[in-house]
Amino acid sequence: MHAPDPDVSKAKFVPPAPKPWADSHLKSAWLRSAAVLPTVIRNPIESFSAEAYQSPYVMSRMFQQPMAMVHDPDLLRHIFVENANLLVAAPIRQKILKPALREGMLTAEGDIWRRARRTIAPVFAPRHVAGFATSMRNVTDDYVERLKHETGEIRIADHMTRLAYLVLSDTLFSGDLHNDSENVIADVAYFLQNLSRPDPIDFFAVPNWFPRLTKFRGSGALKRLRNSVRITAEQRQLRINAGEDLPQDFLTLLLKTRDEEQGGLTLDEVEDNIITFIAAGHETTARALAWTLYLLAFDPSARQRCLDEVDALDIDGSAPHEWGESLPWLTACFEESMRLYPPAGIITRKLNGTIEHGDFHLEDGTVIVTSPWVLHRHQALWDHPEQFRPDRFFGENRNRINKFAFLPFGLGHRVCIGNRFACKKLRSSWFNCCVILSLNIPASLRHGR
């Protein structure tokens, strides 16, 4: 059940990727775990062996912990959709993220998560997308204008990180963040740099209160960032109470959920969720944009097709949130980029219970790992997975791709909330906004960059 092979005749760009982990074949699970641990900490994508790219699943152990690496669409659906009620966050992920994100939606569980998801869902509803898209367009227009005046070589990844922050800050707080300055941008960068790195002792049964040396580095930045978010939220709340006319950004919308009915978010939860949106939405978007531009830079004909689409679009005569509809090729390039370089490379859960599916058996307590990176390059699912071929996602080909073979936004009930609220016209609100962002950049590339 390969995704279609639309065009085998032309030589295609093969972007770089690390080699799979060369399994040491050590007999002892403990020694094998110790051998792979530094790689897991440095870049977990590199810790998957060649077998993971070929088999539906691979069972293993990380020290004492039973693990299942699952990369089969049918099994993934069975686990993450049909047995979603048996899954909880993997302890290792909670150890890494929870101290920073607390009860934000990414790390909350049980009733707190359910209430947050239900309360926040309307904020991502299509009716708010138009406003967000316009704000994204304005921020991006300004940014591209500045980029045009840069001379010499530019590091596109750094620019996309900055642009993604500016967009996020505008849609979250309309640029009102208390103390918004170079310092906050540096704090966000520092916070994100240190956020998702595990500390070696996270892999052992060491209690959470035990200090992790590697976490000290980001803690000052996180404290300052939280403080700024808190002050901004309190000031905005005062303005809501005073009945002022306010921007309909995330902050206003989140704070308003507090008035509507009992069970809305507490001020602490608003703060945790704003921090979570920064954590979940900043680097992911920046990476998606940077890789798309990188790939287009190496494929002149794909890039020219994007530029032709952009030229044909009536940019000023149509609403930004509808642009994506007229840009099917650019959208295909963007999706192909997220296939090759999924911004969230690993999804983990712990199983509370057992799962049987044909010959497949998962014992209670197993940690389930699925990597969009491995899945998107799986040899049983894609033709020439290593090649950049946007045609896979273009026109009818797109409909032939198994829904559970392409998971840049995750799956099941904890799928990315930005993606969850797709309306008929837009595959997803955030996705569409990313298309808007990348649209402007190829336009600037045309001006000689």
Ligand code: HEM
């Ligand atoms: C290209 C951009 C993005 C990608 C690829 C992406 C990817 C993902 C993935 C894979 C998950 C699931 C994680 C898991 O199951 O463990 C997720 C969850 C989440 N994402 Fe995104 N994301 C993106 C942008 C955003 C943005 C812009 C926001 C918010 C402003 C956001 C907010 C969230 C939240 C709150 C969750 C947790 C949902 C829950 O657990 O209920 N994401 N994202």
